Amino acid sequence: MLSARDLAASIRAGRTTPRAVMEEAAAAIAACEGEVNAFAALDLDMALRASMLKGLDALPLAGLPVGIKDILDTRDFITAYGSPIYEEHRPITDAPVVGMTRRAGGIVVGKTVTTEFAFLEPSATRNPRRLSHTPGGSSAGSAAAVAAGMLPLAIGTQTGGSVIRPAAFCGVTGYKPTFRLLPTLGMKTFSWHLDTIGLFAARVRDAAFAVAALTGRDLDIGDEMAEAPRVAVVRTARADNASTDSHAALETAARALEAKGARVFDLDLPEALEEADAAHPVIQDFEAALSFMDEYVFARDQLSPLLAAHLEAARTITPEAYDNARRTAKRGRHVLGDLFRDVDAILTFSAPGPAPEGHATTGSAMFNRLWTLMGCPALNVAGLTAANGMPVGVQVVGRFGRDRQALAVANLLEAAITS
Amino acid sequence: MLSARDLAASIRAGRTTPRAVMEEAAAAIAACEGEVNAFAALDLDMALRASMLKGLDALPLAGLPVGIKDILDTRDFITAYGSPIYEEHRPITDAPVVGMTRRAGGIVVGKTVTTEFAFLEPSATRNPRRLSHTPGGSSAGSAAAVAAGMLPLAIGTQTGGSVIRPAAFCGVTGYKPTFRLLPTLGMKTFSWHLDTIGLFAARVRDAAFAVAALTGRDLDIGDEMAEAPRVAVVRTARADNASTDSHAALETAARALEAKGARVFDLDLPEALEEADAAHPVIQDFEAALSFMDEYVFARDQLSPLLAAHLEAARTITPEAYDNARRTAKRGRHVLGDLFRDVDAILTFSAPGPAPEGHATTGSAMFNRLWTLMGCPALNVAGLTAANGMPVGVQVVGRFGRDRQALAVANLLEAAITS
Secondary structure, rough: OOHHHHHHHHHHOOOOOOHHHHHHHHHHHHHHHHHHHHHEOOOHHHHHHHOOOOHHHHHOOOOOOEEEEOOOOOOOOOOOOOOOHHHHHHOOOOOOOHHHHHHHHOOEEEEOOHHHHHHOOOOOOOOOOOOOEOOOHHHHOHHHHHHOOOEEEEEEEEOOOOHHHHHHHHEEEEEEOOOOOOOOOOOOOOOOOOOEEEEEEOOOHHHHHHHHHHHHOOOEEEEEOOOOOEEEOOOOOOOHOHHHHHHHHHHHHHHHHHHHOOOEEEOOHHHHHHHHHEEEEEEEEHHHHHOHHHHHHHHHHHHHHHHHHHHHHHOOOOHHHHHHHHHHHHHHHHHHHHHHOOEEEEEOOOOOOOEEEEEEOOOOOOOOHHHHOOOOOOOEEEEEEOOOEEEEEEEEOOOOOHHHHHHHHHHHHHHHHHO | OOHHHHHHHHHHHOOOHHHHHHHHHHHHHHHHHHHHHEEEOOHHHHHHOOOOOHHHHHHHOOOOOOEEEOOOOOOOOOOOOOOOHHHOOOOOOOHHHHHHHHOOEEEEEEOOOOOOOOOOOOOOOOOOOOOOOOOOOOOOHHHHHOOOOHHHHHHHHEOOOOOOOHHHOOOEEEEOOOOOOOOOOOOOOOOOOEEEEEEEOOOOHHHHHHHHHHHOOOOOOOOOOOOOOOOEEEEOOHHHHHHHHHHHHHHHHHHHHHHOOHHHHHHHOOOHHHHHHHHHHHHHHHHHHHHHHHHHOOHHHOOOOOHHHHHHOOOOOOOOHHHHHHHHHHHHHHHHHHHOOOEEEEEEEEOOOOOOOOOOOOOOOOHHHHHHOOOOOOEEEEEOOOOOOOEEEEEEEOOOOOHHHHHHHHHHHHHHOOO
16 A cells, blocks of 8 residues: 555655656555446546646645545536536535645645445445455445555545545544535535545555645644554444454454553443444434435435435434434433543544455444444554454544544554564 | 415415425525525426426425525435535535425425535525625535525534534524434535534525425424423623624524523533534544645635635644543533433524624634534524624524434514514
């Protein structure tokens, strides 16, 4: 995989150039894309020309190639949101996160595949670790492009588990920052209280480098690691759905952290947070019914049967049920805030198991959706493997707004399991 | 002015028809629009055809004509956001609030004028109460169309004071519901933590009827009035900026409420809320710099000098300043929540005075922006007049999520000052 942070440093040190990096990416894309199908749109000629502009090395991203999930508006590319309804849609403006990428000196090489409207219908993307397995969803192309070494950085989104899950399945770092740290404008909305922009990169430090470059925030932590963090291992009421591989990975991660000086302890998820977990689909679906009202009314025959049926059911959720779910979520946030007084990070499953074989499903978000609803930072840390040799991720969840701390714990965990 | 609630009742009772109401609106538009300029786009033929569809009377809005502020996406009309950059922009989908209008049986007759991107550059709309005066902004066309009797209902938006201020200046009911009660999707975003959809109607009961029709919530309070509400009169640290007319209107409103049995008392705004007031522009502008990044980079020469200069300054706001402002806002919400334990509604100024003469400015949002930031429901109650005969509004602010209570207090106040 390509390290964004190392590549940018090499460019700045004069050891390589944006053009050479872009050519390397183009060669990897030429070699892999035919099998992986990570891209919904691609313009390498434009990217190669852009990589020759003067002054890129003075910008944070130093001319690195970046992929943008095709659920985000781009002025230079068709933005189809994974749906035939939008197959000719060319937005007038870039989504702000795309503008932030350009501002930071990133070069958008193309749009990465999203499942239909970032929902559950599987996409054409294949898992580069094993093509017979799903890459996960909905940010399938972003995860696969980074995993295949085609791109050092890709932007994705998560409403349930669409960053952490594909990152886990493809064995890359997935980083869902604190809610709204990256603006969601210009993203095709599924649920406005849940939709979150996230990043895919090779390692934790690369994701930290990228979010710092995009936002100008002090988050580029490099090799900095949390010192003796208090880490709560949380298995949740859904622990029985986690496979032997996932339980083993969580145990391995916990022991590795301990060996690095972390204070690791088991924690039962408070009941208020189990209730918040159950509130997630109510909030998501009530809002989705409104978000997709136009498509549902005017273009239902162009929706997948899976999404059409889901939206039909979603329309029956009452405002009262929605309000109750929102109150439950608010209580959950208070309880989680209290919990984080005694905890620096939560360690939990990234997914029920490694990537499922076949392409009938993109896997489950059951271990992600609570953290999306809580809005707190979450990372998939890669490095462990299942019995079948496929990647198994573990998830680090941090306190709302404390992304630097979450990244530092993830860095420690990554070092612990890969050393 | 046209009462939405009464017209819908008349249609349902068979005393009139959607077609007859539409023709009445069309006649008023033909008579007034030449002077008022409330519409950015209009299709009365389409609206008249739509008003002949069967079954409209069974729907909540019963075929009533509705205007949509041109900051909201519509599939049937050019949506220019008040900017030449978008003068040919025809969105693919309706904003959900437009879809909700259609679902409720409202007929969209046209787009009402917005100032450029709902900011401060004055529009071509004139105040129907006196054409020499500003209608306010940014929802200029929505307020003017209702004030002139051209429409019973119009949808607007508020980021600072863009619903309450023009409602006050034009002498109509303006209702800014609790933040996100109406979804902001498909609105050209200025600031995602502030942008709020609001409604314009003749009287408080009409606004209540409309929000109930759009959302299916139990908010159609009719003549229901709050019983002996505890009303805090809040003048804020900016009281010196309120004119003699505004102070007199506030005093009149307070005494009228008292005469109706309300328990009215003065309240100094807690310091935490004065600080939150000052945080509003930091949040608004930091987000605006990101929201308009594309237009600023690619089409700066097509922005008004006012907005271009504002965005240029906004780019200097640091993430730290923004985070601090967000924390200040959060503290403010807690303090306001506590305050509302002993208060049913706040009574305050809608604007510093009646509509300023001339068209060089749309007036000030200084008495609105705090309530936008707090996300609580707010209404302009019309009925009082300035020494020069122009309307002076007073503002009722309610507790977050308690829109029914806010509407019931506004109903009481309206009855008190108009009886």
